[in-house]
Amino acid sequence: MQSPLTLHQFLIGLNLRTAEGAALVKVIEHLAEAAAHVAAAVADGSRNAEFADEGETNIQGETQKFLDVLSHKLFLGAAQNAGAHSMLSEEEEEPVSIDPRGLIALAIDPLDGSSNIAINAPIGTIFGLYPVGHGGISAQYLRPGKNLLAAAYVVYGPRTELVLSVGKGTKKFVLTGDRTDWLYVCDCVVPQTACEFAINASNHRHWSSKVRSFVNNCLDGKQGPYGADYNMRWLAALVGETHRILTRGGLFIYPSDSRKGYEHGRLRYCYECAPISFLIENAGGKATDGKTPILELTPKSLHARVPFCFGSPQQIAYFEAANDQPTEHPSPLFSDRGFFRTKG
Secondary structure, three states, X not given: OXXXXXHHHHHHHOOOOOHHHHHHHHHHHHHHHHHHHHXXXXXXXXXXXXXXXXXXXXXXXXXXXXXXXXHHHHHHHHHHHHOOOEEEEOOOOOOEEOOOOOOEXXXXXXXXXXXXXXXXXXXXXXXXXXXXXXXXXHHHOOOOHHHOOEXXXXXXXXXXXXXXXXXXXXXXXXEOOOOOOEEEEEEOOOOOOOOEEEOOHHHHHHOOHHHHHHHHHHHOHHHOOOOOOOEEEOOOOHHHHHHHHHHHOOEEEEOOOOOOOOXXXXXXXXXXXXXXXXXXXXXXXXXXXXXXXXXXXXXXXXXXXXXXXXXXXXXXXXXXXXXXXXXXXXXXXXXXXOOOOOOO
């Protein structure tokens, strides 16, 4: 019986013979090693006190957890050991300069979905790797996502899995029980269509008419314009939503809305939307802000936010074509007397 392909063997097999290619492999391997240490910390239920809030907030105004801080430190150490050029993290206002001679710039969300820690729901890590170009440190990240060399996320769940793309498909690896290696599981392919969508329906009253129209069409089921009954999911962690869509398709939507601070969406371009879009598109899916492919956009600031929708191509087409005119909907879920009141 042939032994499973390891992450190291896969990376060596890419035959990236340039200095940039060698640097890319080195950074990925160090980040994967750091992720194994994060997985161990996440799984260690004997240190419950360390799952509490740190009492500080990050630059996003979010309360930091112990694991947020630990993850940031572990991945920064990995980037330093790998000789990366710099690291842009959700936990820091400015990128950290590491090695001016480095060839790879790292953008990372060290611990996505940390609000799920207390309820033992999916959390993860997201990162993207850019080739170092002209300009200062910030210039390395203020570029379209299509410039990425590689992207990945790690999901810390019942199994710890790493999903990686270097621009040639999207591959899934699983961490071994002793946390010493990553074994290849499969190539990820987003189904062309799937009757499932993920959105935080509690914000219905704040959505644009376009988003309401799309959701209403889904709720209309077989009698509606999409001719199928849809299920709705919401995990409150981007890695979990992505993992589901890469497994069985569907659509994830985090739109802009009328609330203060949400006018341009909520998810950050450099270390959330761009890497996830890179993974999704290399698996045959689509990612958009509702009009423009995410990978074609250029962020205006390091922590810029963007409306984000990704998943199966058929559902993306439905979403982009959704009517942008005010509509009424008879569903009791969204009626005046329903759970999500739209009037009064």
